[in-house]
Amino acid sequence: MRVDRELKYTYPTSKHTTPLQTYTSNHPFLPVTNKHTCTLPTHPPFHQQTYTFNPFPPPPTPSNQKTHLYPPPLPPTNLHIPNPPHTHPSTNNLHIQPRPTTTYTSTPSLPRTNNPPPTLHPHPPHPFHQQTYTSNTPPAPSRTNPTPPHPFHQQTHIQQPTPPSLTTPPTITHHTPTPPHPLPPKPPHPHHAPRRTSLEALHRTSPHTRVDVSHPRGRSYTYSSSRYSVNDGYYLKTSSVERCHALAFGESWHRRRSESDWQKRPNSKNKMATNPAGTGIMENITPSDSPPSPFDAPTSSPLPSVPPNTPSTPSPSGPPTTPFPSSGQPRFPSASQNRDAKMPDLPEMGENESPGAQRQSQVSSSSRNSTLLRKNPRSRGASETSAGRIDPGTAFPPYDPRFSLSLSVSAANGAAASQLPLDDDGRKKIVVLGSGDFGLALATRLVQANYRVAVGSRDPERCRSKVEATGGIPMTHAEALRESAVVVLAVPFQHTGSLPLSNLANKIVIDSESCHFDNETMHARLVLYRRSSNPKDRDSSGRSQAEHLQNLLPTARVVKAFNVLSAYTLSRGIRGSKEVPVCGDDKEAKQLVSEVVKDLRLDPTDLGGLQSAREVEEIPFQFFTEWKFGVILSTVVWCIMFVVTLFRSQLCSNLENMHKPNFTWDWSGFDGIVRDNVSSSSAGAALTLLALCYLPGVIAAYIQLARGTKYSEFPLWLDTWLKGRKHIGILMLWNAAIHAILVLSYSMGSVGLYDDTYSWRGPTYVACGAFTLLLAGVLGVASLPSVSASMTWREFSFVQSRVGWLVLLLASFHIIFNFWDGLIKNNFSCYFLPSIAQLCIVLPLLTLVLKLPLLTPCVDRSLTRIRQGYERVSLHGLTGV
């Protein structure tokens, strides 16, 4: 008996968006087994395919044997066999029309995951009778299109029904298309979403791409097509993966992107949507955020997919988001995955990062995200590329320099880096011009790294002993330059003209100079560069020394490196890693220099083209740039608290009695200035600063909710505030510690904690204070790079967000229980000045009150979706679904 086979595929392309499509075909090639089902070996990513045999074969006409044979290019996951309509009509919506026409209707309600045992229809459609399958997917044109519908596209294959005929094979007909579901599709639950990482996506879309991830928390990963594995992908923290993805696709995590700048960029979202693999993988990559480190926007978790209907057009992104918490340090990611990542109050670092556009040079773009550039947001290059996205939710965002994730992506099929020439012993040869402090220190380290170092000097004999002490070989400039094609300039820039420049032609020249030694010149240049608002002026006057050098040596390949190191540090030996920015226009030269940097056990960070040298050269001269905001804010808050306590404790009593006769100034109250006033001021400042760590994240959340998108810029003041949360948090801890020490040292005995007046409140408020100090210490410790490096992003987010809010709550209780009676009352004495308790409790209570609505499920859900990339109304006028 001839057994014909019926092949059915079910394509659950998207749980919420794409209805099931079932195709039936007579497959002439399937192996016949003694079972009704067989599983064919499939490509790993493909899901199991199950075939069933149709016991009612059509006649063996050549025309029908190949009808509707759709070996789909991509994995069908479930086999759907409609049950008899009369048995489970409500479940399967299956209807059988009177013969000879049978209609099958498949709806999204069909179970996809529970594969029912492949039972055959009790009244199987006779092959000779026309069969009509109805799908509620949007009708697709294709009367003549022989190509099977792609499972990820909502296309259906339509054939004109033909009259029943013995020779007519069953046909699939589309009719009664159901309108799309009016409700927006829910994003797949993280647990149901395909567990693919951004790195996987990157790997699949760019299989020949090598990804080097140097994670600021101390680990380095390298992924290439040959070494990549899923396990590796999971090992990498999601946030890092996200950031990796974002950087790889030209996104900047840290920068504050202006609208005009945004418009210059290509649309990375579109790029994702049209990824060549067509697998939909990229949809799962939400450049959310974040970093995951608090400051570096951690993204959320496993990246729930952005709803497919989300407008893919890019929108000017606003940087983002949060405080103490993270700057998105796991700034690399977003990454946003599950609830952890999504933390409503912690907009991850990258969270506002809009899907970045792919730049011409991925390396360049990634480098521009470097922390180093972020240090100086006002400088041109930095402002373009570094403005950070902050996670509004985390306090103590990771320390930027350490948290910076440097990532370089280089095409494996690109030109290989030049090789350093080797001497007879197999040592790499390199030239250092200049036998000064830096030249000798560098030579020492290079020799320790098994390099043969030729030190070029104007007078080799004079510096012979010093050079030989380093292990280098003293030579004249000309002799040294014959040694190697790679030359490190360790000569002050102003003396560059004294060097035999013609001998530097066609060489790789490493410029290690930071700035002119001439302070006046340097100052003038930097000021000119920073202040000039005219780009033309900037270009002409703000050119870096490396660029000048490149102009001077047009045939050479100039690379900026090593300038952030000091001779002292080098000579003493650097323990641990040290980030060394490398920039240059020639990728090959840059790669070679990066190898040299690695050989010295340093971490090269590719900062892109030589123009980045403008910022790189300024790095050694930055002076607590990132701390400025926090220090100013903390100082102002503390001073306000101190003035209030001074008036209320010392001045008011005197000022109010001044009009009385025989008034004499009472100095007795001033004895306790250090003990009481400083302690109270520090306590008030600590609580206020703690609230100021979390308040901007809450404000950012409301802004995002109001705008319905995260792809819009925050106001500058909020952006600055979010970026400063980490430093505010550390200063809060400092104030709290001062208060605790002073109280323990002087006040404990006089407080009368266990007096009847305090009853239970005494021990309670002391306990609250103790726990507050303890947990605040945990927050501070967790923000240390070495500690946060050992934590997962989820752990880090938990500490900075959940524990942080707990600290705020406990600190508030500490004040409330201590000043139970005085918080409400005010005797309006002392010029209506509030007490220190009344003053410092305002912001914490305000922050907590504003936070409460965000915790309600509906608001939380909305905020989470927005932070995952959903746009209620996109900035381009498209309505999100």
Ligand SMILES: NC(=O)C1=CN([C@@H]2O[C@H](COP(=O)(O)OP(=O)(O)OC[C@H]3O[C@@H](n4cnc5c(N)ncnc54)[C@H](OP(=O)(O)O)[C@@H]3O)[C@@H](O)[C@H]2O)C=CC1
């Ligand atoms: N010192 C540091 O910590 C760091 C320095 N740098 C950069 O490294 C470079 C060198 O710094 P450093 O070693 O401290 O400076 P030094 O003044 O110690 O050394 C400069 C060297 O340059 C050579 N030199 C001086 N004048 C001339 C000249 N007119 N023509 C040719 N060569 C000359 C001399 O070497 P010789 O007599 O052998 O010719 C001299 O030893 C600078 O550009 C600096 O910005 C970068 C990072 C850190």
Ligand SMILES: [Fe+3]
């Ligand atoms: Fe206290």
